[in-house]
Amino acid sequence: MRDLALVAVLLVASFYALRRPWVGVLIWTWVSIMNPHKLAFGFANNAPFAAIAAAVTFVAMVFTKDKIKVPWSPPVVVLLLFVLWMCLTTMFAMHTEASWMQLNKVLKIQLMTLVALAVLYERKHIELFVWINILSIGFYGFKGGIFTITSGGGARVWGPPGGFIEGNNELAVALIMTIPLMYYLRVVATRIWVRQSLLVLMVLTTIAALGTQSRGALLAICAMGAVLWLRSESKVLTGVMVAVVAAGLLAFMPDSWSNRMGTIQTYETDGSAMGRINAWHMTYNLANDRFLGGGFAIYQPDLYAIYAPNPNLILGAHSIYFSVLGEHGWGGLALFLLVWILALRTAARVRKQAKQRPDTMWLFHLAGMCQVSIIGYAVGGAFLALSYFDLPYNILVVLLVSERWLKEKRWETETSGAFGSAAPVQRLNKPQGKAGWAGT
Template sequence: MRDLLVTLVIFGSLPFILKSPAIGALMWVWVSVMNPHTQGWGFATHLPFAFIIAIATMFSLLISRTPKSLPLTPISLLLLAFVVWMNITAPFALLPEASWVQWNKVMKIMLMSFVVMMVIRTRQDILRLVWVLAGSIGYYGVKGGIFTIRSGGTERVWGPEETFIGDNNALALALIITIPLMFYLQQNTDKRWLRHGLSAAMLLSALAALGSYSRGALLAIAAMCLFMWIKSGRKVALGAVLCLLTPLLLAFMPDRWSERMDTINTYQEDSSALGRLNAWQMAWNLARDRFLGGGFEVSDPGIFARYAPNPMDVHAAHSIYFQVLGEHGFVGLAIYLALGIATWRAASRIIKLTRNAAELRWALGLATMIQASMIGFAVGGAFLSLLYFDMPYYLMAVLIATRIVVERQLLTGQIQS
């Protein structure tokens, strides 16, 4: 039944995609972030839905009369520079075969990220994209939260297999990124039932993040909550809610969860933490030795034997920063960090432009919550190999479109006045 439903929805959307490439972008984001076909058990799990939607969207973009140019902003230009640099490092990869397989996946993500930036142009499309992102990850938050309650927190929450968020740690970080988006949507709806539903979704998503047993997620959610409290105009109310809910959520988790979180303070005795430190040192040594880095996919025994302090402890980078450093060198790391800074500055610019404009309050709240998501990703991503996870790139597209809409509306207002 699930396979049939997903298939009908995707094929049923094709006429709408051909009419509007923005619909195609939204469908692509839904399929690439949520991977709804993984929730079935039959024929739909093997159908190339993403490819079908991508082709339909590109064709729609080709025949559409809507603007097709890529907005030239610091974000889009730096992302383009990052893509160019990855294409420079890829031919010199230490593991050519594995590198080209990963290159193929990453370039598809980057191509469609640029397409999303090209076609999301209106406030309506922006809000639709936020809803798609929140709903796609929120589904697993609600599902995982209910699972945590039913199991009493004794079992770990996992994401859909063979996806970016399949790992328990990755799913937890995705949920943390999504909670601020849910909060934004909750604060900007007049429907009581929807507000209550989003409140429940946020609570369950937080519980699912805890139920993942991810230590990095705990640090990320703490940093994100602190930022949201600082930015809140109702610090007393929000602080009271956080002080009330946090002890309840933590008290619900079993002793084994507390014991795992306690290992944050004793990482010197934890094999997983030591493995990450070994992988980080390997990435550092590799980048120092090779200007272009090692190319995609450097978690290999042969590479660790050459660059790691402990050549027998082969780990993935478990850090977006050391992942880009090992794969694309110091230049790649510099571009990626600059991209993050540009994204933060774009959100800050929107906040500055809309602070005194009541009609643009929607943009002010959205930019602030995306900054909260960025805080969560920056902290949690320090412990996960999610450099190519597409959701942050779609949030960049949201900021690009929001700034364009805001500046256009402010300019129009000035001309009319």
């Protein structure tokens, strides 16, 4: 039944997308992030849904009358340089065949990132793109939150099989990155039931992130909470509210969760932590020895025998920074970091420009929450391998197309959001710092 339902949804959506490439981007995003076909048990489980979505999008780009143009801003240029650099490092990879296979996956994601940049123009495109990312991850937040509650926090939450967020650590950071965007949607929502539903989803997603029992997730939550607190005008009130909520959530979690989180301070006795540190040393030594790094497939016994302090402890780097360093050398790491530095600068520019007008304040809030999401990715990503995952690049897309929306003064012709009605001015046009998180 699930298989037939998924195929029916895809067919209807693909038909609608044939002349609307932005719809094709939404379909691709849903399939690539949520992996709904992996939740089926029949023929749909291995169906090429992503390839179909991409094909429909390209066909639509040929016949559409909509404007198609990539915004060639500095983050896009650096991202393309990073992609070209990965192609170069793969050519000289130490395990060539496996590296080419991974590069093929990465190139597909980055190609669709460029397509999204080219076809998303209107405010409704931007907000629907945010919605599809939120709901794709939020599904596992809703499901995982309920599972954590019913299991008393004793069972670990895992992601969908076969994707980037299959592991508990990866799922945790993806969940955390979506919470600020959920808050943005709640701010601009005009219907009370939508706002209340998003609030419930935020709470369940937070519980699900804790239920993954990921130590990196806990650090990411703390980092994001600190940023939100620093931006709040009423720091005392915000601090008390955050402390009360945090205390309630942490009190719910069992002793097994507390004991696992406690290993952050005693990492020397934790085999998983020491395995990661061993892998970090390996990638560092490899990057120092080879300018172009070792390619995507470096977590092999022969390379650990050469570069790792403990050649018998073979574990992936579990870090966006050390994985890029080992796979693509210092040059690759510099380009990777520059992409996200420029993304944060773009968000700052959007916020500065958008707060000048009541009818662009929605972008002020959106860019601010994108900043918080990127910070969550930067902190949580230090302890897991999500260097090439779609979600952070989709947030980059949101920022870049939002900046283009402002530059083209599209507020003069677009006054409504994704569902046909603009957010109330009184909710968006409050003095800076007086709207809690929305005013950050």
